[in-house]
Amino acid sequence: MAFRLAPTAVAEGFRLEAHDTVGSTNALALDHARDGDAGNLWVVARMQESGRGRRGRAWATPHGNLAATLLVLVGSELRLAATLGFVAGLALADALEAVVPKGRIAIGLDGASQGTNRFELKWPNDVLASGAKLAGILLESAALGDGRFAVAIGIGVNVVAYPPDLPYPATSLQALGAAGDAETLFLALSDAWSANARLWNEGRGLGAIRRRWLDHAAGLGGEVAVRIDGSVVRGTFETIDEDCRFVIREHGGNLLTIAAGDVHFGAVASAGAG
Incomplete structure (x- = not known):
């Protein structure tokens, strides 16, 4: 099966560039923007050879996994554009719910799960x-x-x-017993993105995105440790604020708002954040 866009995405003017193997879909998309691309372009691949995650960490995408990047052009308000990561998380959770048969994925996050979602969103990404x-x-x-x-x-x-060598638990759809391929998942993702982006509405609907995200939040109300620039803060995951920043209630009762950090839940939070 080839990669293709959902009819809703096509109708809204999204375009698709599909590859078997690339270096990085993000890097390729940004190169296109510098060359004058108008945006609303999905760049997808079955394999990434030089993908990366937050803070420059390597992110392996072996053949058969999904690497997808959506290129959008925005004005000068980068702070607002950063909340598109929460739109993406919701879109992916919706896509996974659509393509993974019910009963294939168990629920649970080391005692901190809300117990209502097969796929949970861990702040921030x-x-x-x-x-x-x-x-x-x-x-x-x-x-x-x-x-x-x-x-x-x-x-x-x-x-x-x-x-296999990460400092935190990881899994794949195949390891969880869920059949399917990257192409089917991307088709659902392109559809779910359109729905959630309409809700976001260029930032005017951020409150609605925040509420939906909290409904899918991993660890909400549970023990949490957040590593920030070498130090660790511990407490309870209280909420995310109106700008989608992480809010923790420290053991003394203080509320602390965090814009960036590595979050650890449950037993890892209790024992230490690594």
């Missing part, structure tokens, strides 16, 4: 299944000469394989 990382999302941007910014919304999903 991961999708979990059975408490393990199934997918990651990475936003990268580049300034364009006309004052606008190109934003590459990268989505990597472990469809057939996952890295």
